[in-house]
Amino acid sequence: MGVMPLIIVCSLFVAMTFLLLFITITRQGQYDDITTPAIRITFEDEPLRDEDQKS
Amino acid sequence: MHAVQNNTSCHHCGGKCATSSPQKDGHQFCCQGCLSVYELLTQYDSCEYYELGPASGMRPPEVKTSKYSVLDTSPERSHVIEYEDDLILRARFVLPSMHCASCVWLLERLHRFDSGILSSRVDLLRHTVVVECDRAHTTLANVALLLASLGYEPEIDRTDNDRRSAESRSRRTLYLRLGVAGFAAGNVMMIGLANYVAGKDGFDATLKIIFDVLSIGLSIPVLLYSAQPWLSSAVMSMRRGIVNLDVPVALGITTIFLRSCYEIVTSTSEGFLDSFTGLVFFLLIGKLFQQRAFASIDFHRTMRSFFPLSATKQTDGQQQQVHIDEIAVGDVVVVRNGEVIPADAILLHEPGVVDYSYVTGESTPIECAPGKMLFAGGRVMGRSLTLSVIKPASISYMASLWTRSDVHTERREYGSTSDRFGLIFTVVTISIAVVGGLLWLPDVSMALTVATSVLIIACPCAFTLSAPIVYGTAMSNLARSGIYLRTAAIIADLQRISAVVVDKTGTLTEPTSVTYHGTPLNPEVVSFISALALQSSHPVSQAIARVLPSSSASVSDVLETPGVGISGVCGDLSVALMAEKAQPARTGFNGRTYVHVGDEVMGYFLLDHALRPEAASMIMQLQKDYDVRLLTGDTAPISKEIAQLFPAEAIKQGASPSQKVEYIVKNQKLGSKVLMMGDGLNDLAALSAANVSVAVSNNTSRIVPACDIVIDAKNIGSIASLLRYAHKLRGVVGLAFWFTMIYNLIGLTLSLSGNLSPVITAIMMPLSSLLVLAISVVGSKVTHRSLLWA
Numbered sequence: 001m002g003v004m005p006l007i008i009v010c011s012l013f014v015a016m017t018f019l020l021l022f023i024t025i026t027r028q029g030q031y032d033d034i035t036t037p038a039i040r041i042t043f044e045d046e047p048l049r050d051e052d053q054k055s
Numbered sequence: 056m057h058a059v060q061n062n063t064s065c066h067h068c069g070g071k072c073a074t075s076s077p078q079k080d081g082h083q084f085c086c087q088g089c090l091s092v093y094e095l096l097t098q099y100d101s102c103e104y105y106e107l108g109p110a111s112g113m114r115p116p117e118v119k120t121s122k123y124s125v126l127d128t129s130p131e132r133s134h135v136i137e138y139e140d141d142l143i144l145r146a147r148f149v150l151p152s153m154h155c156a157s158c159v160w161l162l163e164r165l166h167r168f169d170s171g172i173l174s175s176r177v178d179l180l181r182h183t184v185v186v187e188c189d190r191a192h193t194t195l196a197n198v199a200l201l202l203a204s205l206g207y208e209p210e211i212d213r214t215d216n217d218r219r220s221a222e223s224r225s226r227r228t229l230y231l232r233l234g235v236a237g238f239a240a241g242n243v244m245m246i247g248l249a250n251y252v253a254g255k256d257g258f259d260a261t262l263k264i265i266f267d268v269l270s271i272g273l274s275i276p277v278l279l280y281s282a283q284p285w286l287s288s289a290v291m292s293m294r295r296g297i298v299n300l301d302v303p304v305a306l307g308i309t310t311i312f313l314r315s316c317y318e319i320v321t322s323t324s325e326g327f328l329d330s331f332t333g334l335v336f337f338l339l340i341g342k343l344f345q346q347r348a349f350a351s352i353d354f355h356r357t358m359r360s361f362f363p364l365s366a367t368k369q370t371d372g373q374q375q376q377v378h379i380d381e382i383a384v385g386d387v388v389v390v391r392n393g394e395v396i397p398a399d400a401i402l403l404h405e406p407g408v409v410d411y412s413y414v415t416g417e418s419t420p421i422e423c424a425p426g427k428m429l430f431a432g433g434r435v436m437g438r439s440l441t442l443s444v445i446k447p448a449s450i451s452y453m454a455s456l457w458t459r460s461d462v463h464t465e466r467r468e469y470g471s472t473s474d475r476f477g478l479i480f481t482v483v484t485i486s487i488a489v490v491g492g493l494l495w496l497p498d499v500s501m502a503l504t505v506a507t508s509v510l511i512i513a514c515p516c517a518f519t520l521s522a523p524i525v526y527g528t529a530m531s532n533l534a535r536s537g538i539y540l541r542t543a544a545i546i547a548d549l550q551r552i553s554a555v556v557v558d559k560t561g562t563l564t565e566p567t568s569v570t571y572h573g574t575p576l577n578p579e580v581v582s583f584i585s586a587l588a589l590q591s592s593h594p595v596s597q598a599i600a601r602v603l604p605s606s607s608a609s610v611s612d613v614l615e616t617p618g619v620g621i622s623g624v625c626g627d628l629s630v631a632l633m634a635e636k637a638q639p640a641r642t643g644f645n646g647r648t649y650v651h652v653g654d655e656v657m658g659y660f661l662l663d664h665a666l667r668p669e670a671a672s673m674i675m676q677l678q679k680d681y682d683v684r685l686l687t688g689d690t691a692p693i694s695k696e697i698a699q700l701f702p703a704e705a706i707k708q709g710a711s712p713s714q715k716v717e718y719i720v721k722n723q724k725l726g727s728k729v730l731m732m733g734d735g736l737n738d739l740a741a742l743s744a745a746n747v748s749v750a751v752s753n754n755t756s757r758i759v760p761a762c763d764i765v766i767d768a769k770n771i772g773s774i775a776s777l778l779r780y781a782h783k784l785r786g787v788v789g790l791a792f793w794f795t796m797i798y799n800l801i802g803l804t805l806s807l808s809g810n811l812s813p814v815i816t817a818i819m820m821p822l823s824s825l826l827v828l829a830i831s832v833v834g835s836k837v838t839h840r841s842l843l844w845a
Contacts (some may be wrong), residue, residue: 005265012242012269019238026230032223035180039156040163 067093092205095168096161126195135195137185143173145187146195148202148209153182161205169193169201180350229346233339236281239273240332244821246270247329267319274328278312282335284342285519298478300515306481307514308334314507327511330821334516337824341520341831348527366390366397369441374589382444391439391590392615398431400442405611407440409433438613439590484513517795518788520824521831525787528835529780538777539765548747548763549781551728555677556719556741558733559687560595562751562771563674563697564664569602573650573658580652582608583625587632591621595648596632599660620648628652632660666696669772674700676775682727686710686718686741715741732774749774780838787834791827798823 025031066082067090077083077090080097084090126132138145153162158177162184165175171193175186184207186198202209246266278286282305289305292298308331315326367389368377374389382388382398390396396409402425410420411433420436423429429442492506526543533540540546557563576584585603588596590613610623610630622631631651647659677683685697685706698706710718719729719741731738731745734752742748742762750762751771766774802819 004262008265008269015238015242019234022234023231026227026234029223029227031230032226033178033180036159036177039159039179042156043160 095205126199132195139190142190143187144190144195145185146198147183147185148199149183150202150207151182151210152207153177153179153184158207162202162207165198165201168205169197172198180347226346229339229342232281232283233336233343236277236332236336236339239277239281240329240336240821243270243273243332244329247325250325270326270328271316271319274312274315274332277332277335278309281339282308285338298481300480300519303481303484303510303513303515304338304519306484307510307516310507310510311514314511333821334824337821337828338516338520340828341523344832345523345527348531366394382447384444384447386444388442388444389439389589390435390442392435392437392613392621394435394439396429396431396433396435396442398444399446400429400431400444402427402429403441403443405438405440407438408436409440410436437615480513480515484510487513512799513796515792516824517791517827520827521788521791521834524828524831525784525791525835528839529784532839533777533780536773537767537770538773541763545747545763546781546784548728549730549778550785552681552730552747552778554682554684554722554727554729556684556686556722556729556731556745557674558731558738558741559685559697560664560734562732562734562768563670563685564666565768567665568663569598570661570663571658572661573656576650576652576657580628580630580657583610583628583630584632584650586610586625587613587621587623587630590623591615593621595662596621598662599632599648622651664694666694667768667771669769671696671700673772673775677778680778681730686715688712688715712738712740716744719744730778732771783838784835787831787838790834791830794830795823795827798826 065084067084079090079093082093084093126135135146135148136144137147150162153159159179162177163175165184165186166172169188169192171189171191173187173189175184177184184202188195188198199209246269250266285301285305285308288299288301292302311327311331311334315328315331318324319326319328366377366382367374368382369375369387369389387403388397388400402423404425406422406424408420409423409429411430428445429440431446488506488509491509492502495502495505523543526546529546530540530543581603585600586608587610588600588603590610591597593615608625610625613621613623615621620631620633622629622633624630629652633649633651634647647661649659650657674683683701683705685701687706687708688710707718715738719731722729723744723746728746730747730749731742732749732751733742734750742750747764748762749764749766751766751768764777798819802823
């Protein structure tokens with residue numbers, strides 16, 4: 001059972017990392033709009049020839 | 056390529072096509088506007104748009120180029136621009152007409168239409184698009200014009216940038232609070248579970264200390280950061296001397312935390328920190344629901360369809376009703392008695408009286424001399440005023456006057472229903488806790504246990520969790536059906552209504568015809584009367600003004616007395632439109648409006664009213680559950696179709712505005728809660744006296760900031776459904792509330808007396824919050840579905 005404290009501290013550290021990551025991305029505004037991205041992902045990719053015209 | 060379609064619906068917007076409608080590529084279009092959007096789309100190779108949803112386009116309005124050119128020069132641009140340097144420019148437009156996936160697709164491909172546009176990004180929930188463009192290649196006006204020609208007419212959002220960024224900050228803060236609470240709840244629950252499984256034998260001492268320290272350490276940020284909205288709201292309301300429902304919630308969660316810490320430190324038990332963190336997490340989820348619902352309503356509120364406010368614009372002596380959006384700086388507008396000033400303006404010609412109570416809360420009307428600046432939101436009293444507009448009008452500002460008016464109106468002297476409920480609730484809970492504790496007194500620790508248990512059990516978290524979800528969704532559902540509530544608390548007030556008082560003229564009936572009887576009038580007098588009638592926004596005056604030829608005669612010394620009539624001086628003649636024949640007699644309005652010229656009564660206008668088509672069924676539906684009364688200022692015999700709707704004792708005729716107020720107050724003293732429906736001019740005082748006021752808007756040039764509900768006259772049939780809906784919603788919240796009360800009472804009593812294994816307690820506590828969440832979400836869905844709009 002001696003290993004338990006170590007495991008707890010390690011897992012808490014991992015969890016903390018995710019919490020900090022969450023705080024950072026929220027601050028960046030990634031959660032500001034959660035409706036539109038769900039729609040945006042259903043669109044087809046732009047046809048390739050569009051890219052050709054540009055280059 | 057699509058096959059030629061034989062049906063006559065427009066390929067772009069799905070609207071009906073006339074036989075002479077334009078065609079292209081085998082498709083039919085209902086109008087030139089739709090055709091040009093189609094051409095734009097094909098020209099830029101964007102026909103994929105139509106594959107996302109057939110006929111999904113917005114029919115573009117006729118676009119006035121000049122309207123947007125101001126964006127390049129005037130101070131207006133500061134409302135639109137988010138960022139700007141020498142090369143690029145980022146602007147934010149509100150597009151009320153965007154509504155679906157196709158809109159998102161099209162609006163995010165704006166760069167195909169204008170090479171100067173670098174990118175565009177849509178927020179569908181808030182109906183905005185942020186456009187980034189190259190300053191060398193395009194201008195703001197061009198972008199706005201492009202949006203308008205695609206059918207998305209931009210509306211300039213005049214809420215200031217500070218408020219907007221504060222809103223977005225508070226959105227992010229909620230997510231952060233939720234994240235912290237969720238993180239802590241997950242970890243504390245895991246620790247708690249380990250504790251419970253280990254039972255009384257426990258693990259070795261070091262592990263026990265680590266667990267205790269961790270669970271307390273993780274809970275502290277939950278109390279101080281995540282639960283802060285409730286704690287600070289409770290403290291704030293206590294400071295103002297009010298006890299709202301957040302007080303018992305704050306009391307409950309602080310007690311759970313402190314008692315758990317105490318028990319852990321003294322090693323008497325494992326505490327309830329897992330329940331505590333879980334509870335805060337679920338409460339925050341409730342808040343998230345509320346915020347999303349409000350975001351969608353907030354948008355609906357500012358939409359044109361809701362506030363199609365118009366103002367009277369004067370050009371070359373001709374008066375014309377225009378949408379307040381179309382009022383430009385420099386226009387001359389006429390604001391009549393009772394109407395609200397649509398935009399900041401300078402008073403021309405004659406002095407007048409303005410009531411700013413909607414804006415500042417100051418109820419003393421202010422006398423204004425010509426040349427004085429008047430602010431949007433002021434209400435004109437007495438004589439109508441001619442103003443020169445110096446700032447563009449803003450619908451969102453006018454709408455916000457209405458939503459904020461609760462702060463200023465003093466009529467809610469008892470506080471809102473939920474505040475009163477909060478007070479009773481808190482007092483009862485604390486007294487039970489104190490009494491329960493005192494009974495055990497010699498045994499201090501037992502006394503504390505009992506007192507804190509009561510506080511924890513009675514924490515009205517279920518109410519705090521379910522009310523925002525249920526009422527929030529209801530508000531946005533209602534907004535979609537054309538009924539606008541000022542605040543969600545009104546739903547709770549609606550549930551208590553026992554009597555409905557309805558005004559007749561303009562509410563139940565609509566004017567149909569106007570005829571003149573009496574001495575023929577010469578054209579000069581007719582033009583005077585027409586000008587006088589235009590001064591008032593009373594439905595009768597408006598009806599008379601409509602049948603007379605429009606006139607440019609100027610009227611001075613206009614005096615309008617609600618319930619009596621309007622008088623003024625034209626040239627050297629004094630003219631008046633009065634509800635009564637002779638000055639002293641008080642007979643009330645009997646359908647005849649007498650024309651006084653000088654001292655003589657020339658004749659009268661006879662006004663015919665017809666019952667609105669929906670009114671009869673609405674009254675009959677309401678009568679099933681409520682005491683419905685008809686209160687009218689008219690004295691003419693009531694038409695048969697109306698009279699047979701009401702029992703004779705429920706009709707009160709010939710009531711002056713002050714008698715209407717007395718009537719309502721008298722009924723309230725007898726214990727009924729009164730809902731008043733009226734048109735908001737003659738009934739303004741009566742509306743304010745009622746427990747819930749419904750303004751039926753048939754004349755769109757007026758908003759009634761003092762009322763609780765605004766409903767379009769076309770929709771009055773749905774009032775009965777609205778009341779039924781409110782009852783059902785109340786039932787859902789009540790169910791959630793009593794469910795947790797009983798659940799907590801049984802669960803906690805068992806666990807405190809040691810009859811329940813700790814593991815079960817640990818599972819039961821968050822389960823109760825989850826069940827409340829489920830009851831609220833399912834309940835609001837079911838009630839909405841069962842609601843049949845008349």
